[in-house]
Ligand SMILES: Nc1ncnc2c1ncn2[C@@H]1O[C@H](COP(=O)(O)OP(=O)(O)OP(=O)(O)O)[C@@H](O)[C@H]1O
């Protein structure tokens with residue numbers, strides 16, 4: 001479980017103070033699929049960065065999977081990020097000098113896993129995203145949608161509890177966006193908790209819960225309602241994108 | 244653990260190798276120059292530091308030249324020597340024919356038989372009187388010193404044979420091998436016998452670049468005029484004061500000659516080694532500069548790579564790299580570049596060393612220098628890469644989500 005209580009975060013520059021999060025409280029239960037929406041500059045990325053331990057906060061408390069995150073050392077935060085969290089970025093953030101296999105390998109190496117273990121996880125993660133046959137391609141040889149699927153493979157290879165995605169479909173066309181969304185749903189069904197920031201109301205609607213952030217606060221919180229099966233039209237992974 | 248990390252670092256490096264190749268080349272050249280320069284410098288320093296066998300710090304020399312028609316060389320030198328010897332702080336003084344380590348002196352060839360055949364043995368000789376050994380501060384290890392009555396009078400034609408003389412151990416060995424030299428006879432260029440009466444431990448002759456600089460002989464002769472060259476040995480610490488007072492006295496004591504130079508013996512030694520010293524200084528300077536330039540190159544490459552990969556570093560941090568992992572990434576990357584350079588440089592250094600040793604008859608490059616140079620460049624690389632690596636580790640993981 002991910003629990004934020006009365007979090008505030010202020011960015012100070014010479015000229016202005018920006019209250020990116022103010023008295024921000026949110027709980028995400030295990031197995032949830034939460035979509036976060038809100039206007040630009042409202043604090044969505046800040047929330048996700050705090051949730052993913054990429055940034056700290058000023059006041060309040062944040063518990064990640066039972067661990068109180070305030071006062072943790074930088075190494076401990078790195079370790080938590082590595083073990084409990086998978087991150088998916090809008091611009092994929094694959095390492096351009098490494099092939100697909102080695103990209104997925106990066107977080108596993110930081111976990112000091114044995115080579116055979118890593119190989120197994122990389123292969124199954126790449127198979128899950130439908131790119132098993134591309135293991136030794138370079139990122140630049142893949143389409144955007146394929147790159148994002150590699151990034152998803154990288155995020156889930158370490159089997160994290162939480163998957164945090166900041167507009168993962170923002171740089172993709174709608175077909176590829178739907179493929180990525182299908183993949184996330186599939187991963188969620190396998191038990192991973194997902195927090196997805198998106199501008200796309202269509203995609204947001206497919207999540208179990210919607211959270212709207214306005215001006216650094218949760219303004220609208222729609223609790224879980226089973227969504228209509230009609231909303232789901234999975235696009236076959238292996239087709240279309242030419243995987 | 245480190246070796247496990249190397250493969251992906253290496254493959255990423257190989258995809259962006261231009262800068263790395265240039266820096267590796269720089270490291271290679273630096274190593275080749277460093278190793279050979281240090282080696283040459285070491286040889287020069289050793290050469291300058293060779294023992295002279297003499298009490299070099301406490302000896303000075305005086306030269307004068309008689310010019311007047313009625314200049315009396317014998318009387319003047321006798322007066323000069325007796326004045327010098329009477330000065331407090333003077334331990335001994337002698338008239339001599341040449342100045343050790345000065346680049347000027349006399350050489351003779353000795354032969355094993357009166358027929359004067361074959362190669363002969365070179366001897367750098369100095370005419371001295373019975374105070375010669377004491378003045379030079381050389382150590383008699385066998386036989387005896389000259390007696391005062393053995394000193395031959397001055398004779399510009401060298402017609403008088405020299406019955407007995409003193410040799411250095413080095414010359415004794417060149418003449419007679421390992422046998423005891425005292426009492427042995429050798430022959431000068433005119434086939435006249437010369438008997439060794441004493442052996443001194445060691446003394447360097449006139450020419451610092453001569454490979455037989457230790458083959459020195461002392462001959463019991465009063466050096467002829469009208470030029471006079473005196474060697475004076477003082478008690479420790481008194482030399483400079485005595486140089487001054489000798490100059491004051493001798494420049495006025497005899498109007499029929501001019502006093503030319505009154506200088507310490509180590510002045511001449513230093514002058515003779517000037518070229519060696521300049522070479523050493525030049526090489527040290529060049530090497531230090533090259534070292535700095537190489538360190539700068541490594542630093543620049545690491546800085547460039549860190550700046551280029553800001554987002555990648557943020558991403559690595561976001562997906563679990565600790566700061567130490569980031570530092571290690573860049574240190575290992577740098578180490579790979581330096582190692583490539585060092586391997587190439589080692590081959591280059593051996594090649595350069597080999598051709599230098601062929602061209603200048605230097606001894607072959609000592610492998611210790613290569614090992615030392617490799618270690619030095621590895622260390623330089625790691626030191627130079629440290630700051631950029633630390634800076635990389637400070638990049639925030641939020642860079643991964645904040646940069647588009
Ligand atoms: N490093 C920073 N320094 C100063 N202000 C910042 C910094 N990062 C974010 N902000 C400010 O904090 C506020 C929230 O930013 P945040 O990136 O969380 O918004 P967002 O909801 O993700 O917007 P978008 O939809 O455009 O991505 C904004 O006003 C932004 O300008």
Ligand SMILES: [Mg+2]
Nearest residue numbers: 044045046166
């Ligand atoms: Mg954002």
